[in-house]
Amino acid sequence: MMGPESPPATEDMESLALSDSVTAGTTATPSSLSSPSPGSASPSSSFIDPPSYAEAVFSPFEPQNDAAGASGSSYRRDSSPRSARAAASNYLLISVSDPESVQETANSLVSGGTTYVTYLINTRIRPAAANDGPSVFSVRRRFRDFVTLAARLAESYRGYFIPQRPDKNVVEGQVMQRNEFVEQRRAELEKYLWRLAEHPVIGRSDELRLFLQAQGKLPLQPITDVASRMLDGAVRLPKQLFGEGAATQVAPExxxxxATEGRDLxxxxxxxxxxxxxxxGGVKPLVVEEDKEFLERKEKMQDLEQQLSTTSQQAEALVKAQQDIGETMGELGMALIKLTxxxxxxxxxxxxxxxxxxxxxxxxxxxxxxxxxxxxxAQTVKHLATLHxxxxxMLAVEIAFSERASALLTVQTLMSDLSALRARVEKLEVASSRIFGGDQSRLRKVEELKGTIRVTExxxxxAVREYERxxxxxxxxxxxxxxxxxxxxxxxxKGFVINQIGYWEKVGNAWTAVEEETSSYFCVSESN
Structure with missing residues (x-):
């Protein structure tokens, strides 16, 4: 990184009379590519098709959407693919703003309670009829509500590539300044909601509608923590092992x-x-994944993920190299100013x-x-953040594929259970037939097993219907x-190339002007 300059030198650098009006951009770092800043989190593109490359980089980037600009939202729309998907959704505006700290005294073991942050979510929904005006909703939600929304969507829409919610980042929240952390989370939550809204299925879900429109407390049932689910499963386990009634049966719902939720150990x-x-085990299960085309696509997706990861690392190296060049040029300019x-x-x-x-x-x-x-x-980071x-x-893709594998495993397990139950029934029936009049205890056991078989069927x-879905x-x-x-x-x-060429033309023009202005001096030097 470039070392800090002394105040007089900095003032000289900022007061230089440049031929063109240039606004100093924010220095971008490689880490800002892997963790985009709120400004770079916009799902839209940051370029417009210019009449020439030289004008491209100094034309207004990312024209503000009127609705978003009025509310202070960082979401912008233009002709980019993501903006087209946003235009096809039911939502004209989703903004997350006005973080507010709330004191929570209930269920707290700490004197004075704990503090959490709520966010104001403004939503404008596309009117159903052309003559109707858009519906506007404003609700307050805390991060726990976002966790509940994500859990409910994961339960209801298995197999879909559901956008992943921002992580809790407890450690990061303790290290960063509070205001900085809250602002970063606000931007991430807004981006998350827009991605949900852009999804053709999730964007029209009742869960998202209730989250964005229901006033007061979120009406979605909160998820049960893992410890409670495991405790419930541990309570049921002895009854299941010792075969007490219906406890051994798997309910269809x-x-x-x-099964990894822990309620049924x-x-x-x-x-x-x-x-x-x-x-x-070396034993082929009764049902296997037979979709060869899907297996090929899955392998291609894994290769794509590896390529994206490699390209992302190369993009970070490019950002670092451009940053070093900019800092070196700045140091060169300051040294020449002192020499002058x-x-x-x-x-x-x-x-x-x-x-x-x-x-x-x-x-x-x-x-x-x-x-x-x-x-x-700064523009490079905005464009290459698409890789991130x-x-x-790709993480959402992996989760959806794991849901498919989990559903298949459930079908395989139930089919194995059915085979084992039928084998037990057959064995008991054979043993009972050897006794004149039948063994009543064995016959009762057979009837119980047949009931279990019906429930398992x-x-x-x-499970098969869920797997097919x-x-x-x-x-x-x-x-x-x-x-x-x-x-x-x-x-x-496209945006990356246009900006690279445009800025390099500007840099080249600056040095060409220097060459022209100093040509007479060099001619005199050569004649001497």
Missing amino acids: DVVQP LRMFKELKQAVSNGW KFEIEEATFDSQTMRAADAKRVATAAVKASRLYRELN DCLGV DAKSC IKENNWTELDRLDTEMHDDLLNML
Whole structure:
């Protein structure tokens, strides 16, 4: 990083008379690419098609959306693919603003209670009829409500590529300044809500509608913490192991959710056993993943994730290199300014004055180039942040694929249970037939097992339907992702190239002007 300059030198640098009006951009760092700043979190593009490259970089970037600008939202729209998807959603505006600290005294063991932050969410919904005005809603939500929303969406829309909510970042919240952390979280939550709204299915869900419109306390049922779920499962486990009535049966409504939630430890252990048997037992399960095309697409998605990760690292290196060039140019300009000042003060001949004037021109060009590099770096971060967004999507893809594998494992486990139950019934019936009149205790056990088989059959049917539904959702999302990611990456490359060429032309023009202004001096030097 460039070392801090002394105040007089900084004032000289800022007061240089440059030929063009240049606004100093924010110095971008490689970390800002992997964790975009609130300003760079806009889902829209940051360029417009210019009449020439030179005008592109100094034309107004990211024209403000009137609705968003009125509320202070950082969301902007233009002709980018993401803006087109936002225009197709039901929402004209979603803004998260006005963070407010609230004292919580209930259920607190600490004297004075704890403090949490609520955010004001303003929503403007597209009118149903052309003559109707947009509906406007304002609600306050805390981060816990966002966690509840994400959990409910994950339960209801298995197999979809659901945008991931921001992490809690407890450690980061303790390290960062409070205002800085709250502002960063506010921007991340706004971006998260927009991504949900842009999704063709999630954007029209009742869960999102209630979250954005319901006044007062969030009406969605909050999730139960892992410890409580595991405790419930531990209470049920003895009854399941010792076969007390219906406790051993798997309810059909339970199989539509993963066993890893912990409410049914016996089911979780059975599925773990089935997974080990699939991988190490050498016995082929009764049902397997037979969609060869899906397996090929899954492998391609894994390759794409690796390529995105590698490209993201290269993008960070590019940002760092541009930052170093800008800082070096700035240091060169400041050194020449000091040299010019010294030569002017100590000049005794006209040739010394001429050299000082030429050095000042070079210093001016170097400072101007430094500012241009900083602006270029800020624009580079905005464009290449799309890579970070794509990597976030890949996490949602992995979760959706794991849901599919989990649903298949549930079907395999239930089919194995049915095979074992039928084998037990057959064995008991054979043993009972050897006794004249039948063994009544064994016959009663057979009837109990047949009842368990009927319940397990129903559960298997539900599990198969859930598995097929997840498969269909996976394919729908893969087709959508192909189109959207292609458009986003193409848009990113277009904006990146236009800005690179435009800023390099500006830098080249600055040095060309220096060459023209000092050409007479060099001609005199050559003649001597």
